[in-house]
Amino acid sequence: MTVTQTIGNSHQPGNEAAGFAGLAARVAAGHRITAAEALAILDTPDAQTLELVAAAGTLRRAHFANTVKVNYLVNLKSGLCPEDCTYCSQRLGSKAEILKYTWLKPDEAVHQAGLGIAGGASRVCMVASGKGPSNRDVDRVATMIEQIKEEHPQVEVCACLGILKEGQAQRLRQAGTDAYNHNLNTAESLYPEICSTHTYQERVDTVGAAKDAGLSPCSGLIVGMGESPEQVVEAVFALRELDADSIPVNFLMPFDGTPLAGTWHLTPMACLRILALVRMACPATELRMAGGREMHLRSLQSTALAVANSLFLGDYLTSEGQDARRDLEMISDAGYVVLGQEDIDPAELAARLRHRSDAAPAPVEAPACGTGCGSGCGSAAQGCGPMGGSGEPVLRRRGAGTPESPNA
């Protein structure tokens, strides 16, 4: 079945309810997309993908107008994980030369969160590696969160600590935690190939426990791990059933030293189709373009904002992201406004962005990367970061766990 056969052609007179625009209109009226429609979305030819994005974008605009929610990650504990998630640079046996450190001190964690908030984040995500926290770990994070909420009561705090045990979600909620993230990551049918040390069901149960404790559930995906289109649909429909408030879509960053090193299945257009699928399936849910957006969406990151209404600012847990100033410029250049800054005069926002650029240290002359690409090949050389090409993820060497200023 072609896209036109499944979804119809709205260009035919009298057939306005068909096509991507017609599908979006039916979704807006309460239609839940079917598996056939979802597969047709993923099968959209490149030449029609921007039409799909425009249609899905009407749902994004209806629910989130032109706002972009900016989130900021603080890696509280890096590496040293006993679990074996194949995609993860922090996994058991990972040879990736990531930063490894145990729990940040509470003051350091609160300081790092504050830097992200100063950069425009309206949510900070406090993340720790591991299968799940001990009660002592939960107390430690609860203390940090109480302090963040005291200093920044307007900011949402999300915790991401792995699989939760009885009573832990309640403890986090009592400390003022707003949300809990635990990704389903992929389809249940693929899960045994992705991880052998915990189950898909444990992930589902943790999201349920967070929700039951009054935490806003956040759960999403990693795409590009070799899943079939049917498995992408299976995972997206599972997230729809989970009814999370926010869905981060990560694009696999294939770290050297992990089992998925060298895995490149995505194109920028394929990433747009996946984001459009999530928007069509979950029209009113916060959709975040998350880790790996720079290397997989590349120059189409701002196009993706037509369907995604949320992103992470700056760096990720173990790798560098796009320069935070470029993130903010990208949002502004594409006609969006950071959530929480809607009432600020655009001229004032432009002046602030200019000030950030002026205040930033002068870029260091980029050493030759050896490829002669000249424009972002993904080597670790400054100026040749993850924004460009399909090179290795650039390992994070700044921010939490280092003496260097973060990318915020």
Ligand code: SF4
């Ligand atoms: S995803 Fe989490 S549980 Fe899995 S290896 Fe990485 S840090 Fe450990």
